[in-house]
Amino acid sequence: MVTDWLFYFFAALTVIAGFLVALSRSPVNAAMNMILSFIGIAGLFVLLETFFLAVLQILVYAGAIVVLFLFIIMLIDPERLPKPHKLSTIGSALVAAGLTAGWFAVLQAPTVALPTKVAAESFTGGRAPAATARVFGEVLFSQYLLPFEVAGFLLLIAMLGVIVISKHYRPATTRKEGGSV
Numbered sequence: 001m002v003t004d005w006l007f008y009f010f011a012a013l014t015v016i017a018g019f020l021v022a023l024s025r026s027p028v029n030a031a032m033n034m035i036l037s038f039i040g041i042a043g044l045f046v047l048l049e050t051f052f053l054a055v056l057q058i059l060v061y062a063g064a065i066v067v068l069f070l071f072i073i074m075l076i077d078p079e080r081l082p083k084p085h086k087l088s089t090i091g092s093a094l095v096a097a098g099l100t101a102g103w104f105a106v107l108q109a110p111t112v113a114l115p116t117k118v119a120a121e122s123f124t125g126g127r128a129p130a131a132t133a134r135v136f137g138e139v140l141f142s143q144y145l146l147p148f149e150v151a152g153f154l155l156l157i158a159m160l161g162v163i164v165i166s167k168h169y170r171p172a173t174t175r176k177e178g179g180s181v
Helices: 002-023 029-049 053-076 086-107 115-123 134-142 144-170
Strands: none
Touching: 002 029, 002 086, 029 053, 053 144, 134 144
16 A cells, blocks of 8 residues: 555656656756656656666666756856747647646556456566666676667767867956966
8 A cells, every 4th residue: 555655656756847847947947857757767666676777767867867967058058048939838838738638548548458467477477587787787788788889989979079069169268467267
């Protein structure tokens, strides 16, 4: 019973924080709401007893990715960006309302075709694969080595792009006599 309530709490936290990310006007507030959404996902992983994935969710997504977003926000200087038009804001609200209505329609669909616990156990052989660091590493560096290397290369290119952009668009500073800036 308690796990049901925890599931509802973490699921609601994830969904509400996700909507707040999409609807937030401030990029910093959007990043903070994204952290809340990632914490909700990590809580769902804990309920599934995949503690390793929960820790990875917090460290990688809530830690590294959101910090990267915040650095990019600081480099861009959001005050210089053009303000959104009223029409795009109304369009975004309509899209969000449509997605919400679609989500509730899916939730109201009959659950007759959903697999039962017996069917799920017969499919998995009665056991779920353990989400340990060893299993994760073996799968990552054997079956998914090429996508892992491509993702690392793309992150390297993105990091070099940020360095080039930040050096190219530095504001000119003036030097005072007898000192440096």
